[in-house]
Amino acid sequence: MAAVGDPIGADVGRGGAEGYAADWARAVRRLGFVPLSAAETERLLLAHTVRLAQAVRTEPFTARPAEEVGRALVEAHLTEPRALEWSLRALGTDFPRRVLAADGWPADLTERIAAVQGGLAAGYARALRDRTFAQQERIARSAWQARDEVEQALRDSEARFRAVFTGAAIGIGIAGVDGQIIDVNQAFADMLGYSIEELCRINVAALFHADDAAGMWELYQQLIEGKQDAARVEKRYHRKDGSVVWTDLAVSLIRHDDGRPRFTVAMIEDITERYELQQRLRFQALHDPLTGLPNRTLFFETLGRVLDAAAAADRRVGVCFLDLDGFKAINDSLGHDLGDRLLVMIGRRLAECVADHGHLVARMGGDEFVILVDGGEDAVAVAKTALAAVAAPVHVGDQQLAVSASVGIVECPVAETSASELMKAADTTLYWAKAAGRGRWAVYDPERSARDMARAALVAGLPAALERGEFVLHYQPIVSLLEGRMLAVEALVRWKHPELGLIGPDRFIGLAEETGLIVGLGEWVLRTACRDAERWWREFPDARLVVSVNLAARQADDPAIVDTVADALATSGLPEELLQLELTESAVMGSAGEPLRSLHRLADLGVRLAVDDFGTGYSNLAYLRRLPIHCLKLAGPFVEGIRADGTDVAADHRDERIVDALVRLAHALELWVTAEAVETGVQAERLRALRCDTGQGRYFGAPSPAETITARLRGGAA
Amino acid sequence: MPDGLPTEIDLTRPSAARVYDYFLGGAHNFEIDRQLAEQIASMTPNLAATMRSGREFLRRAVRVLLDAGIDQFLDIGSGIPTVGNVHEVAQAANPKARVVYVDIDPVAVAHSRELLAGNDLTGVIHADLREPERILAETRQLGLIDFSRPMGILLAGVVHFVPDADHPDAILATLRAAAAPGSFLVISHSTFEDQPQEMLDAQRLSARTDTEIALRSRAQVTGFFGDWTVLEPGVVHMPLWRPDSPSDVDEHPERFGAFGGVARYDQPAG
Numbered sequence: 001m002a003a004v005g006d007p008i009g010a011d012v013g014r015g016g017a018e019g020y021a022a023d024w025a026r027a028v029r030r031l032g033f034v035p036l037s038a039a040e041t042e043r044l045l046l047a048h049t050v051r052l053a054q055a056v057r058t059e060p061f062t063a064r065p066a067e068e069v070g071r072a073l074v075e076a077h078l079t080e081p082r083a084l085e086w087s088l089r090a091l092g093t094d095f096p097r098r099v100l101a102a103d104g105w106p107a108d109l110t111e112r113i114a115a116v117q118g119g120l121a122a123g124y125a126r127a128l129r130d131r132t133f134a135q136q137e138r139i140a141r142s143a144w145q146a147r148d149e150v151e152q153a154l155r156d157s158e159a160r161f162r163a164v165f166t167g168a169a170i171g172i173g174i175a176g177v178d179g180q181i182i183d184v185n186q187a188f189a190d191m192l193g194y195s196i197e198e199l200c201r202i203n204v205a206a207l208f209h210a211d212d213a214a215g216m217w218e219l220y221q222q223l224i225e226g227k228q229d230a231a232r233v234e235k236r237y238h239r240k241d242g243s244v245v246w247t248d249l250a251v252s253l254i255r256h257d258d259g260r261p262r263f264t265v266a267m268i269e270d271i272t273e274r275y276e277l278q279q280r281l282r283f284q285a286l287h288d289p290l291t292g293l294p295n296r297t298l299f300f301e302t303l304g305r306v307l308d309a310a311a312a313a314d315r316r317v318g319v320c321f322l323d324l325d326g327f328k329a330i331n332d333s334l335g336h337d338l339g340d341r342l343l344v345m346i347g348r349r350l351a352e353c354v355a356d357h358g359h360l361v362a363r364m365g366g367d368e369f370v371i372l373v374d375g376g377e378d379a380v381a382v383a384k385t386a387l388a389a390v391a392a393p394v395h396v397g398d399q400q401l402a403v404s405a406s407v408g409i410v411e412c413p414v415a416e417t418s419a420s421e422l423m424k425a426a427d428t429t430l431y432w433a434k435a436a437g438r439g440r441w442a443v444y445d446p447e448r449s450a451r452d453m454a455r456a457a458l459v460a461g462l463p464a465a466l467e468r469g470e471f472v473l474h475y476q477p478i479v480s481l482l483e484g485r486m487l488a489v490e491a492l493v494r495w496k497h498p499e500l501g502l503i504g505p506d507r508f509i510g511l512a513e514e515t516g517l518i519v520g521l522g523e524w525v526l527r528t529a530c531r532d533a534e535r536w537w538r539e540f541p542d543a544r545l546v547v548s549v550n551l552a553a554r555q556a557d558d559p560a561i562v563d564t565v566a567d568a569l570a571t572s573g574l575p576e577e578l579l580q581l582e583l584t585e586s587a588v589m590g591s592a593g594e595p596l597r598s599l600h601r602l603a604d605l606g607v608r609l610a611v612d613d614f615g616t617g618y619s620n621l622a623y624l625r626r627l628p629i630h631c632l633k634l635a636g637p638f639v640e641g642i643r644a645d646g647t648d649v650a651a652d653h654r655d656e657r658i659v660d661a662l663v664r665l666a667h668a669l670e671l672w673v674t675a676e677a678v679e680t681g682v683q684a685e686r687l688r689a690l691r692c693d694t695g696q697g698r699y700f701g702a703p704s705p706a707e708t709i710t711a712r713l714r715g716g717a718a
Numbered sequence: 719m720p721d722g723l724p725t726e727i728d729l730t731r732p733s734a735a736r737v738y739d740y741f742l743g744g745a746h747n748f749e750i751d752r753q754l755a756e757q758i759a760s761m762t763p764n765l766a767a768t769m770r771s772g773r774e775f776l777r778r779a780v781r782v783l784l785d786a787g788i789d790q791f792l793d794i795g796s797g798i799p800t801v802g803n804v805h806e807v808a809q810a811a812n813p814k815a816r817v818v819y820v821d822i823d824p825v826a827v828a829h830s831r832e833l834l835a836g837n838d839l840t841g842v843i844h845a846d847l848r849e850p851e852r853i854l855a856e857t858r859q860l861g862l863i864d865f866s867r868p869m870g871i872l873l874a875g876v877v878h879f880v881p882d883a884d885h886p887d888a889i890l891a892t893l894r895a896a897a898a899p900g901s902f903l904v905i906s907h908s909t910f911e912d913q914p915q916e917m918l919d920a921q922r923l924s925a926r927t928d929t930e931i932a933l934r935s936r937a938q939v940t941g942f943f944g945d946w947t948v949l950e951p952g953v954v955h956m957p958l959w960r961p962d963s964p965s966d967v968d969e970h971p972e973r974f975g976a977f978g979g980v981a982r983y984d985q986p987a988g
């Protein structure tokens with residue numbers, strides 16, 4: 001160790017050592033991994049070379065430095081076995097020759113080199129063994145530590161999970177794919193009213209509830225088969241005490257690493273309150289707050305369900321639409337309070353009387369109730385029961401009331417109707433029942449409804465028809481029975497309907513009267529008839545043809561009628577005596593049960609007045625005597641009786657006597673008599689024999705356009 | 719494990735870090751690692767050399783960075799430090815150099831911690847390169863690296879463990895974006911370019927460790943440097959990258975099957 005301060009001793013061939021070290025460095029770098037640059041490696045190995053050379057020559061000789069070099073090689077990570085091999089061999093072959101100056105060779109060089117080789121190998125082996133032990137120990141410790149850390153992390157996360165699991169307000173349960181419950185938290189147990197231990201003994205299949213959503217268990221099946229990863233439903237559970245808890249349930253699947261289903265985790269939240277609130281709100285939305293009965297929304301929902309139910313295709317459904325009679329009057333006289341109490345009682349009675357049959361009773365609003373008769377039961381029987389229930393005396397406050405109701409009944413196969421059709425029909429039918437009087441029921445009749453609808457369509461079309469000039473006048477001759485001459489014509493209105501063709505007055509005059517349109521239509525008829533008659537008068541003054549125009553009661557009632565008639569005469573220029581106005585008996589008598597005031601003023605105009613359909617009303621002969629009437633038109637039925645075809649001789653006889661009496665009466669009052677509906681020559685002959693003045697009817701000519709009358713006048717074929 | 723770190727330590731499976739250690743002559747490995755290493759080595763005698771050449775490339779690159787004044791390093795995929803570790807190389811040149819090691823292998827991490835205990839200028843993070851944000855956040859937390867100053871980001875032999883599906887480009891972009899101007903990025907990466915079949919077969923064997931290797935082209939590797947300035951001689955077979963001496967360069971530098979390259983983040987002009 002003397003030369004420590006002088007690594008490259010003077011006695012060492014420096015150039016030889018450097019060359020040796022360079023070769024050595026190249027070799028170790030070629031043979032194994034050296035974490036040093038080439039220059040660094042060379043520098044390091046040069047130091048070792050010098051050291052070894054010194055060791056060989058140092059007296060007394062010891063191999064210790066060689067051992068240290070061996071150790072140093074390991075520490076520098078020159079641990080590749082073949083690098084060691086190279087190092088040892090080179091020591092034996094090249095080293096003495098290249099590094100040790102030839103003159104400085106100790107006598108026992110061979111032994112010393114061998115000892116150096118041995119020492120280096122021993123130091124190397126010891127160091128390598130130490131290092132291997134150390135590294136093995138370190139890596140093993142690291143592995144264990146890593147494992148500890150991971151396990152600690154697992155334990156931490158497990159602890160966190162546990163804390164969440166136990167403390168969660170939400171119920172959490174874990175089950176195997178066989179459905180066996182493995183663990184649940186306290187919240188879960190509390191929600192279902194069991195202890196944790198009890199739940200851990202059961203299978204999820206036991207948590208079945210009859211009202212579980214359709215498909216829910218299929219979904220669960222898919223989950224545990226691994227076809228789904230999560231499912232979410234609202235589910236009811238039976239609690240241990242038998243009560244029910246509504247939950248929002250989310251189930252998810254936990255899989256094994258290889259994807260096989262392993263557990264299901266269920267999380268449930270108690271939504272009973274929310275659910276009940278929803279139910280309450282829903283109840284409120286679907287029920288009438290006054291009577292507590294289902295409201296119109298619920299009724300239509302239920303009806304819709306009945307109609308939609310596919311299985312019900314060949315079933316029948318019935319609806320009774322009930323409305324209290326005169327409820328408005330009750331309400332007005334007793335006050336709304338009592339009115340409401342009455343409705344409550346009626347509602348209760350209706351519900352009670354149909355309750356056992358399972359029919360739905362709903363309040364549609366106001367005093368309207370409806371009973372849904374499901375399952376083909378006799379709707380009429382239900383309506384009768386309902387009417388009877390309503391009719392029993394009602395005590396409201398200290399009043400006893402007799403109430404009645406009307407019912408419209410519709411009953412038909414489910415497949416043939418819709419909710420709106422059904423209710424429209426029920427409404428129409430209720431209207432029929434009402435029109436028929438109090439306490440009645442009516443059954444829907446589609447034909448009647450069709451007629452009503454056609455009528456309604458006509459009514460709706462009337463005003464426009466008048467404006468568009470769709471009406472025309474036809475004239476029917478009134479002929480002298482004595483001499484056969486045409487004395488007058490009756491103006492009869494026709495409607496040239498754009499779709500229905502020519503429509504007779506019987507189909508729309510009644511409607512026109514109901515709607516009041518008759519006033520306008522009548523005036524048009526009057527003016528048109530006057531104009532036509534004036535033309536005939538100008539062309540055939542000798543014929544002195546009278547035109548007879550019908551005045552409806554409503555027209556005659558109108559105070560303006562006198563002015564209207566006067567104006568029609570004035571504008572047309574028709575002499576007043578050529579106009580005859582026909583009034584029915586009831587029109588003559590006026591609405592107030594007294595003869596019309598205007599009659600005298602009309603008569604004063606100089607026009608003729610005739611009583612139409614005489615004999616069908618309650619004619620007050622006393623009035624007739626004092627009124628300015630000129631003519632009676634005998635109603636058709638009397639004339640029809642005089643058929644003289646001998647089938648009913650006795651009846652013929654009676655009609656003939658009536659006609660005879662009427663003619664005599666008329667003549668006694670100095671009135672003309674016209675017989676209507678004369679169909680045959682025989683009738684005409686008889687009537688002439690009875691001294692009837694004029695006749696009208698098919699026998700004398702059907703109603704025809706004005707030109708036909710003109711032609712008849714021109715032809716003189718009167 | 720789609721989400722980064724393993725939750726179990728399975729010592730019955732070889733680990734890339736320990737196999738690598740064995741190839742470098744370390745004893746930080748187990749029988750199972752050595753078996754795999756021998757198997758790989760028997761198929762591709764080159765491989766041990768490849769690993770060494772990778773380690774050498776890293777050492778040379780770190781030296782270059784040190785010469786450029788870099789004194790803080792983020793070494794991701796650092797493995798088991800056997801010898802010639804970055805902190806050794808760095809601290810030999812600059813005793814104040816700081817190094818943060820990052821690896822996904824828990825054993826490698828535990829080992830690094832053990833080895834580095836007492837070295838205040840180093841830190842170890844257990845994280846996945848595929849979560850660069852997390853690596854950056856944890857590195858900041860350690861407080862060893864000053865992100866406002868230039869640093870060296872080392873990705874030696876690790877990016878090829880990230881398959882394309884995990885978007886290595888985006889990962890690199892994130893890392894680059896965190897660095898201050900003047901920083902360096904070191905990458906070595908396995909390639910299929912110029913490779914014999916056995917190399918490609920060995921790649922399949924590596925599937926038996928936790929991760930498979932994605933071999934990439936020179937262009938792809940170059941792409942990882944983004945808009946940073948790639949230093950001479952560019953992205954080349956590792957031995958060709960600034961060898962210590964011409965004699966160090968293997969006759970067939972391509973036989974190691976991996977590219978190395980270094981780039982610098984130059985402050986954009988203006």
Ligand SMILES: C[S@@+](CC[C@H](N)C(=O)[O-])C[C@H]1O[C@@H](n2cnc3c(N)ncnc32)[C@H](O)[C@@H]1O
Pocket residue numbers: 734735738772773776794795796797798820821822823826845846847848873874875876879880929
């Ligand atoms: C081949 S070694 C490289 C070691 C060292 N960087 C070198 O070049 O000498 C690859 C290392 O990357 C690690 N690694 C692999 N995938 C990783 C990832 N996704 N994130 C972080 N480290 C990873 C492995 O555990 C292994 O230690």
